[in-house]
Each structure stands twice: as C-alpha cells, then as structure tokens.
Amino acid sequence: MIIRDDDGRIDILSLSFDELCEQVIAAGEKRFRAAQLYEWLHVKRVESFDKMTNLSTQFRARLGELFCLKSLxxxxxxxxxxxxxxxxxxxxxxxxxxxxxxxxxxxxxxxxxxxxxxxxxxxxxxxxxxxxxxxxxxxxxxxxxxxxxxxxxxxxxxxxxxxxxxxxxxxxxxxxxxxxxxxxxxxxxxxxxxxxxxxxxxxxxxxxxxxxxxxxxxxxxxxxxxxxxxxxxxxxxxxxxxxxxxxxxxxxxxxxxxxxxxxxxxxxxxxxxxxxxxxxxxxxxxxxxxxxxxxxxxxxxxxxxxxxxxxxxxxxxxxxxxxxxxxxxxxxxxxxxxxxxxxxxxxx
CATH class of the missing domain: 3.20.20.70 (Aldolase class I)
Known part of the structure; x- marks a missing residue:
C-alpha cells in the first residue's frame, strides 16, 4: 500500500514485499536490495536507515529521501x-x-x-x-x-x-x-x-x-x-x-x-x-x-x-x-x- 507522509515520502513499513521491490528498482537498485531492506525492516526491525550496515552509505541516504521509517x-x-x-x-x-x-x-x-x-x-x-x-x-x-x-x-x-x-x-x-x-x-x-x-x-x-x-x-x-x-x-x-x-x-x-x-x-x-x-x-x-x-x-x-x-x-x-x-x-x-x-x- 503506497502511503505518503505529509512531506511526500512513502511509509516504507506499510509496503508489501512486492511493492518494496518495485520502489527499489524504480530507485535504480537491484531487486536483491529489496530483500535485504525487507529483512532490516521486518526481521531485524531497525529504527533507522543508518543501521542498515550492508547497504551503501549512498543508498541509505537515498532511502531517507524517498521513505519515512515510522516508530512509536x-x-x-x-x-x-x-x-x-x-x-x-x-x-x-x-x-x-x-x-x-x-x-x-x-x-x-x-x-x-x-x-x-x-x-x-x-x-x-x-x-x-x-x-x-x-x-x-x-x-x-x-x-x-x-x-x-x-x-x-x-x-x-x-x-x-x-x-x-x-x-x-x-x-x-x-x-x-x-x-x-x-x-x-x-x-x-x-x-x-x-x-x-x-x-x-x-x-x-x-x-x-x-x-x-x-x-x-x-x-x-x-x-x-x-x-x-x-x-x-x-x-x-x-x-x-x-x-x-x-x-x-x-x-x-x-x-x-x-x-x-x-x-x-x-x-x-x-x-x-x-x-x-x-x-x-x-x-x-x-x-x-x-x-x-x-x-x-x-x-x-x-x-x-x-x-x-x-x-x-x-x-x-x-x-x-x-x-x-x-x-x-x-x-x-x-x-x-x-x-x-x-x-x-x-x-x-
């Protein structure tokens, strides 16, 4: 489900795996990056893109521009x-x-x-x-x-x-x-x-x-x-x-x-x-x-x-x-x- 925050960024935790794949590919990355990203979000459950250490610094910065990562x-x-x-x-x-x-x-x-x-x-x-x-x-x-x-x-x-x-x-x-x-x-x-x-x-x-x-x-x-x-x-x-x-x-x-x-x-x-x-x-x-x-x-x-x-x-x-x-x-x-x-x- 594509849900955007007030600043236009996509709520990444509300994306299905297939939707996340589409967004990652649209951002110019390979599909396997979506699997890595999904694991960080839903298995390791990190609260910041900066903690996704097997992703490049450039990609993590791009994630912060495209997506919001909510927390309670x-x-x-x-x-x-x-x-x-x-x-x-x-x-x-x-x-x-x-x-x-x-x-x-x-x-x-x-x-x-x-x-x-x-x-x-x-x-x-x-x-x-x-x-x-x-x-x-x-x-x-x-x-x-x-x-x-x-x-x-x-x-x-x-x-x-x-x-x-x-x-x-x-x-x-x-x-x-x-x-x-x-x-x-x-x-x-x-x-x-x-x-x-x-x-x-x-x-x-x-x-x-x-x-x-x-x-x-x-x-x-x-x-x-x-x-x-x-x-x-x-x-x-x-x-x-x-x-x-x-x-x-x-x-x-x-x-x-x-x-x-x-x-x-x-x-x-x-x-x-x-x-x-x-x-x-x-x-x-x-x-x-x-x-x-x-x-x-x-x-x-x-x-x-x-x-x-x-x-x-x-x-x-x-x-x-x-x-x-x-x-x-x-x-x-x-x-x-x-x-x-x-x-x-x-x-x-």
Missing part, C-alpha cells in the same frame, strides 16, 4: 503483579495515542492491538468510543505495536487479537494490508490462524473478509439477543440487524470453515436473564460457534455492572441449552488492562 514512543508501560500482563500507551508520530496489551497464556504470548485512534461505533458500554474518533491507523502503525512490544518486553509474540481501540472492519484496507505484512514469510511470518479479528458487525465487510479466506478467527461483538436491546447499546444494529449479521456469519463459515466466536459482554439487568439465554440459544442454534462471556468493564460514565459470578451463572444457562460457552479469563485487572481506558485518562 512508549508513553506509559504498566505491568500486572498478578499475571505479567503488560499494557502500553503509545504516542504516534502525529501526537495521537493508542494502546496495546500483551498477555501470557499457556500456549504462548498474544498481543491485543488497536486499529484506529478512537472509534466511531458508539457502543455505550465501551471506553474507546467515549474518547471520540480521530483517525484510522496505518498498516505500519498496527505492525509497530507488535514490534515495539516485542523489543521492549523481550517476549516473542506468537498471536494477535484485533480487539483494542477501534473497529477493524471500519479500517478495512489498512487492516488487510497489515495482515499481509504480519503473515509474510520474509518477515514476522505469523500464521493468521493465530489471529482473531473482533467486529461489532459491519456486514458488507464481513462478507468481503470471507472472500479473502485468510484463515483468521472472526469474533462477533453480539452483546444482546434481540434487536431492541442491541440497538439500544450498539448503534451499528440500527444499520445491520441481528438477522442480517448472523446471515453474514453463516456465509463466513461457509467460505472459510472457521468457527465463529460470539462475544457477549454481560450487563446486569440488560442481557443476563433466562429469557436472554433462551433467545441466544435460538439465535445460535445450528452454528459452529463459541460464546465468550465477558463481565462488562466498569467505566465512570456508565453504571453498567456485572461480575464473574453472574457470568458463570449465565454460562451454565447457555450450556444447559446446548451452547459452547466460557467466561473470558480476566488478565491485567490490577492495571485496568481493558483497552481504551488508559488513552482516555491520559488525554483528558
């Missing part, structure tokens, strides 16, 4: 004393801020990254949307959340979830470019089967994503069992109703064979009744899916509450009705690791 600055780093979860607040080159969370599991280390600065979707239980939307993140800025976290933490990150600040499918082209960079065998070479993408339900983009057959896990932020309730807490439902969303999910499974994960933020008195369990079982009956129940995060602008006890009770109701359900493990509770909170507190 760690404004704040919080580490949990209970489970080693790390939370980062990054400053972007234009002064905006985003968050990432690094989490250790038995199977390895996963990072939750942001895809936008803020969010347009307006879900009224979410801290990310309250702070407002600024702009989309570039492929390089998504990738750098991983590179910077690995460099700082010393941990090898083997999986990623696009569940941080922003709606990934509202930034579709940049996200798809990022996924291509992330999975490129010449770079980080992460299997997209180790990646989950969470969406509130932008139906046309779900269908477009299905057609790409990338192998990633699709996580749907459902959070309600009927249109009236969902529209009251998630404005996107006024455009794409539950029935249309679930039809797109069936299409995604038919195209990819990948099990759908449905996220369900439990809110006391809103979506936690036996009737809700009955409705959810009726909606998802026949799906190859998993329901991930999440005790709602407390934010000061809302009085929504729930806890793990009520989440476990709701899980039992779903399992009685034949649904595969779990309660999301809480990580980084002592550092408020839920995305959106640190950025919002910092920018207020």
């Amino acid at each position: 600055f760690i404004v704040k780093r919080l580490e949990s004393h209970t489970d080693n979860t790390l939370k980062y607040l990054y400053r972007l080159p234009d002064g905006n801020h985003v968050e990432s969370v690094v989490m250790d599991y038995n199977h390895g280390t996963t990072i939750c990254i942001s895809t936008q600065v803020g969010c347009k979707m307006g879900c009224n239980f979410c801290a990310s949307t309250i702070a407002g939307f600024r702009r989309d993140l570039l492929p390089s800025e998504m990738l750098l959340q991983i590179y910077t976290a690995e460099r700082d933490s010393g941990r090898r990150i083997g999986g990623a979830v696009l569940m941080g600040i922003g709606e990934p499918l509202d930034n579709f082209d940049n996200v798809v470019c990022f996924l291509d960079l992330l999975s490129n065998e010449k770079g980080m070479n992460m299997s997209l089967r180790h990646l989950s993408l969470s969406t509130c339900g932008i139906v046309p983009r779900i269908r477009e994503l299905a057609s790409l057959k990338l192998g990633l896990t699709l996580s749907i932020s459902l959070h309600a069992t009927n249109n009236e309730t969902r529209s009251s807490i998630m404005p996107v439902n006024k455009t794409y109703r539950i029935e249309e969303l679930l039809d797109a999910c069936k299409y995604y499974f038919a195209q990819t064979g990948r099990r759908i994960s449905f996220e369900y933020a439990l809110i006391d008195g809103v979506n936690d009744s036996q009737k809700n369990a009955d409705e959810l079982a009726a909606l998802l009956g026949g799906f190859v899916c998993h329901v991930n129940i999440i005790p709602v995060n407390k934010i000061k602008e809302r009085n929504y509450t729930s806890d793990r006890k009520s989440a476990q009770r709701f899980r039992a109701m779903l399992e009685e009705r034949g649904l595969n359900a779990t309660v999301r493990r809480t990580l980084g509770a002592d550092i408020n690791a839920a995305c959106g909170q640190l950025r919002r507190e910092y920018e207020i």
Whole structure:
C-alpha cells in the first residue's frame, strides 16, 4: 500500500514485499536490495536507515529521501503483579495515542492491538468510543505495536487479537494490508490462524473478509439477543440487524470453515436473564460457534455492572441449552488492562 507522509515520502513499513521491490528498482537498485531492506525492516526491525550496515552509505541516504521509517514512543508501560500482563500507551508520530496489551497464556504470548485512534461505533458500554474518533491507523502503525512490544518486553509474540481501540472492519484496507505484512514469510511470518479479528458487525465487510479466506478467527461483538436491546447499546444494529449479521456469519463459515466466536459482554439487568439465554440459544442454534462471556468493564460514565459470578451463572444457562460457552479469563485487572481506558485518562 503506497502511503505518503505529509512531506511526500512513502511509509516504507506499510509496503508489501512486492511493492518494496518495485520502489527499489524504480530507485535504480537491484531487486536483491529489496530483500535485504525487507529483512532490516521486518526481521531485524531497525529504527533507522543508518543501521542498515550492508547497504551503501549512498543508498541509505537515498532511502531517507524517498521513505519515512515510522516508530512509536512508549508513553506509559504498566505491568500486572498478578499475571505479567503488560499494557502500553503509545504516542504516534502525529501526537495521537493508542494502546496495546500483551498477555501470557499457556500456549504462548498474544498481543491485543488497536486499529484506529478512537472509534466511531458508539457502543455505550465501551471506553474507546467515549474518547471520540480521530483517525484510522496505518498498516505500519498496527505492525509497530507488535514490534515495539516485542523489543521492549523481550517476549516473542506468537498471536494477535484485533480487539483494542477501534473497529477493524471500519479500517478495512489498512487492516488487510497489515495482515499481509504480519503473515509474510520474509518477515514476522505469523500464521493468521493465530489471529482473531473482533467486529461489532459491519456486514458488507464481513462478507468481503470471507472472500479473502485468510484463515483468521472472526469474533462477533453480539452483546444482546434481540434487536431492541442491541440497538439500544450498539448503534451499528440500527444499520445491520441481528438477522442480517448472523446471515453474514453463516456465509463466513461457509467460505472459510472457521468457527465463529460470539462475544457477549454481560450487563446486569440488560442481557443476563433466562429469557436472554433462551433467545441466544435460538439465535445460535445450528452454528459452529463459541460464546465468550465477558463481565462488562466498569467505566465512570456508565453504571453498567456485572461480575464473574453472574457470568458463570449465565454460562451454565447457555450450556444447559446446548451452547459452547466460557467466561473470558480476566488478565491485567490490577492495571485496568481493558483497552481504551488508559488513552482516555491520559488525554483528558
């Protein structure tokens, strides 16, 4: 993806390998230089062209004229004393801020990254949307959340979830470019089967994503069992109703064979009744899916509450009705690791 900075230079970290080859050849260099350059960028991950020591001084100077090499600055780093979860607040080159969370599991280390600065979707239980939307993140800025976290933490990150600040499918082209960079065998070479993408339900983009057959896990932020309730807490439902969303999910499974994960933020008195369990079982009956129940995060602008006890009770109701359900493990509770909170507190 050819993205230019304000001064006209190309964002080199957002270029695919083939695009980088084209640019290097256009600059009068041999194709093998692109392979060297790509390794410096995505394997060795240097932060300056000057550190690319097997390239001539003249070529490095030319690179600085043609390309910008972005980096993120760690404004704040919080580490949990209970489970080693790390939370980062990054400053972007234009002064905006985003968050990432690094989490250790038995199977390895996963990072939750942001895809936008803020969010347009307006879900009224979410801290990310309250702070407002600024702009989309570039492929390089998504990738750098991983590179910077690995460099700082010393941990090898083997999986990623696009569940941080922003709606990934509202930034579709940049996200798809990022996924291509992330999975490129010449770079980080992460299997997209180790990646989950969470969406509130932008139906046309779900269908477009299905057609790409990338192998990633699709996580749907459902959070309600009927249109009236969902529209009251998630404005996107006024455009794409539950029935249309679930039809797109069936299409995604038919195209990819990948099990759908449905996220369900439990809110006391809103979506936690036996009737809700009955409705959810009726909606998802026949799906190859998993329901991930999440005790709602407390934010000061809302009085929504729930806890793990009520989440476990709701899980039992779903399992009685034949649904595969779990309660999301809480990580980084002592550092408020839920995305959106640190950025919002910092920018207020």
